[in-house]
Amino acid sequence: MTTSAPATAAPFYTPPLLHPVHRFGTRTIDFSRQVALMAIINRTPDSFYDAGATFALDAAVAASLAAVDDGADWLDIGGVPFAPGPALSAGEEADRVVPVVAAVAAASDVIISVDTFLPEVAARSIAAGATVINDTTGLSNPELASVVAESGAHLVITHSLASPRTAYPHPHYKDVVAEVAAFLARKVELAMSLGVPAEKIMVDPGHDLNKNTLHTLEITRRFNEIAALGFPTLAAVSNKDFIGETLDQAKGERLEGSLAAAVVCILGGARILRMHNVAAAKSAINMTEAVLGWRAPAYLKHNMGDVNYPAPSTSSASW
Template sequence: MSHYEPPLIDAHRIIGGRSYDFSRRVAVMAIVNRTPDSFHDRGRTFALGKATEAVQAAAAAGADWIDIGGVPFAPGPPVSIEEELDRVLPVVQAAQGLTVVSVDTYRPEVAREVIKAGAGVINDTSGLRDVAMADAVAGTDAALVITHSLAAPRTLHPSPRYGDVVAEVGDFLRARVQVALDHGVRPEQLIIDPGPDLNKNTGHTLELSRRLPDIAGLGYPLLAAVSNKDFIGEVLDAPQRERLSGTLAAVVFWILRGARIVRVHDVRAAVEAVRMTEAMLGYRAPAYLQHNI
């Protein structure tokens, strides 16, 4: 399988004060959740001390970005804006200077505060369901991730139906990108995420994976949020804690199909898989040359 080189709009980006050339680089985004009910962590980093330790460990393992979440996308008990800020702001502050800080939120009020605190990325899993999110990011230096989903966060959406999942996801992202642009967000701020498993079954996510160039071809850096998701578990018949190999395979496949940012739980393994993939694509030189020299 030949790899796909997406026709990127503004491949050279300054994000969180750091320079990225997405024509030659894949960024690894580590996940740190300050939630008691995240689908994979199950509260492992809910305590502030544990979250801070996870941030430091992710940076030491080579993460380019750290994505901090205070409210899961999946249904669960309500979390107020104030509580979400109480969860994420201390972690944003703890991550300053270590790496690029991203915050996973769909609330404009939270986005404004974390950008002030130094967040360089807003990861909006709702796909600008509240257009005020675009206003919160416009005029700042923060990047904005726009994600496809059918339902609002914290909402059940069983048995999703699509005529052509790839075409519909592409149309959604194209329309929401235009909303962001109309509200003053600059093209070089935008990142897209087709939302694997978000209101999609395993068949939908596998189809998205196979035809990912149709989405990456929109021209904005594409984020692969595939880590430990249920489509991997259903393909491999693997429980939640036994999906690392499947995750790494999915990460590499999505890079070859055009992804330029990968969002992962197991940072060191993903960093090594990504850096090896970059080297084999000719994007990165080896750390050293000794064998048969």
């Protein structure tokens, strides 16, 4: 029996990563052979999925550490929803996220990102222990990139078209995947011109962000075209409306659809998954990594000895 890991099977897309190895504080992720699991912690009273369940500081910290225990490599902490709504000042947003970052950084070496588009919030979060800024507005404020560059943190650049916290009705694209890829390429160039090194940049096509369900299904199906940009690519598919509309399911019923979409994205080159249901997502990632030849099974017993395992049943049931 060979002990070396097989090469990735031909039908699965292997993105041409410019810098596969990223170092986040004490943690290192090799995106050529690993998918990072990003758990979602929303310190908001009106979050998309949990409707404020982790708005209280102690609840947010407890949920963060529970996610680490369930296998999260990464925590994404947010203080303002993406959805349209009233603006929150930088001071108010920082007061929500910074205490969570500080508490988690003191208790764990997990990767911590903060979901913000405000430079002041980014600076305070990085000072508290965050090593990544996750900007879901696609550098709507370029000063954010300058803050990240000066700090040495990493940056996730996400495709979206609306101004922050504003509606974007009836989005239209001639070719959604090509346009998203071109947008991200432009924003990467902007970030690099402002001092963010290529080895600290990640991209996200923004499932559902200013896109309808057909757009998002197209991005999921052609995820390889986004990953082909050469930067570790994030798929934020968890419990989103494209899953609900595709399967006619409410938010609490979308786990299986979320996992299916996540695995499709991995096979298309995604290397970071942003997920709510951490334990289930971790199992899906580990299984996919094993199929790809990147992870050994936890143990081997089945058909490995002189007697088949498990032993045949002595009952009269037929199989």
